[in-house]
Amino acid sequence: MGVTATILASDLDRYWPLDLRDPPGVFTQWRIRALAASPDQCRRVLARSGVEVRAASPRPLVGGCGYVDGVVPTAASIALDAPPAMRCAMAAAVAAWERRVVEPAALKHLGSKLAEIRHFGSYSCRNVYGRATGRRSQHATANALDVAAFRLADGRTISVLGDWSDGGARGAFLRDVRDGACGLFAGVLSPDYNAAHRDHFHFDLGPFDICR
Numbered sequence: 001m002g003v004t005a006t007i008l009a010s011d012l013d014r015y016w017p018l019d020l021r022d023p024p025g026v027f028t029q030w031r032i033r034a035l036a037a038s039p040d041q042c043r044r045v046l047a048r049s050g051v052e053v054r055a056a057s058p059r060p061l062v063g064g065c066g067y068v069d070g071v072v073p074t075a076a077s078i079a080l081d082a083p084p085a086m087r088c089a090m091a092a093a094v095a096a097w098e099r100r101v102v103e104p105a106a107l108k109h110l111g112s113k114l115a116e117i118r119h120f121g122s123y124s125c126r127n128v129y130g131r132a133t134g135r136r137s138q139h140a141t142a143n144a145l146d147v148a149a150f151r152l153a154d155g156r157t158i159s160v161l162g163d164w165s166d167g168g169a170r171g172a173f174l175r176d177v178r179d180g181a182c183g184l185f186a187g188v189l190s191p192d193y194n195a196a197h198r199d200h201f202h203f204d205l206g207p208f209d210i211c212r
């Protein structure tokens with residue numbers, strides 16, 4: 001990552017434009033992460049991919065909290081709940097996940113279209129697990145999103161808290177959307193990780209790769 005990835009990613013985008021509607025490939029996760037270093041390119045990728053957003057008011061970085069490249073999705077399933085301001089690259093990863101992972105999984109397992117993704121938000125100035133000391137959470141830079149439930153077009157709601165241990169279609173759907181997230185985000189934590197995640201999936205584009 002870093003400078004090399006930034007140069008390669010912008011060159012690559014000229015010859016091989018990233019469209020978040022395309023099926024994720026082996027480079028998709030790497031290319032989304034590279035967008036974090038280039039907000040302008042990130043906004044171009046969102047526009048090209050038909051992801052509607054508005055710019056969020058910047059929160060200059062103070063004490064490890066804040067962001068300058070925040071966007072707010074305005075027309076996606078994630079936007080029906082209180083639309084979260086996220087770093088642009090996170091919004092790109094969320095858009096790809098919604099379209100390429102969640103929507104197909106809802107049709108496959110539950111036979112319904114996705115209507116709404118319910119979440120616990122993105123930006124929060126705090127440390128990991130809200131501890132008084134230690135490193136900042138990825139939420140402190142709007143580089144993370146916590147997803148709690150999915151409402152389907154037929155009216156059903158599938159929640160991480162209520163359906164993760166379901167042995168049928170609901171549980172299979174949730175495991176599919178978790179597993180698919182691992183190909184797009186860097187950090188993916190589910191109830192399999194620990195009790196703190198019993199009621200939500202945590203997704204981030206932070207420095208650590210984890211898929212649990």
Ligand SMILES: [Zn+2]
Nearest residue numbers: 144145146202
């Ligand atoms: Zn989280």
